[in-house]
Amino acid sequence: MAIEVRVPTILRSYTGGAKTVEGSGATLTALIDDLDAKHNGLKGRLITPEGGLHRFVNIYVNDEDVRFLGALDAKLSDGDSITILPAVAGGALGFAAAAALLGR
Template sequence: MSVSVRIPTILRTYTGGDSEVSASGATLAEVLDDLDTQFAGIKGRIIDEDGKLRRFVNVYVGNDDVRFQQDLATPTPDGTEISVIPAVAGGS
């Protein structure tokens, strides 16, 4: 299953500057594995050492935050758009 993955600016060094790439997999975990095969090291910026999404990275499958779905087991149907979004902190 082919999906499109929107890559944030901070991770585009892994994708040669591409803001959107194609990947395949039936679940988010499989898509991230495919991304790492294509763009070595990118998965380590999204997944921590315990195999969980990094605390300050949000991932959406379609319009749904995967943390409120099935996390890494969230299905990624053919044609789905996945967005990787670094959390932004700030304030005064």
């Protein structure tokens, strides 16, 4: 089962510079495990040590933010297109407070 994954510039050091990679998996978790097996270290940039989706990235299945699709439990099908983008956020607020505000 092939799922196309678009990788942002900041994570291309894990994919040998590739903009697009292929993976497989019935859920986002399974896909990320598959990607990590081929591109060691990628998982750590997408999933926190606590096992949640990292707040520094947005992941989309086709045109939908996975946070609206069950996050890591999002179901995937052959031919789906995954896009990873760096979340763009910041501001004068202290980091801990910002993280709490984001609730992720």
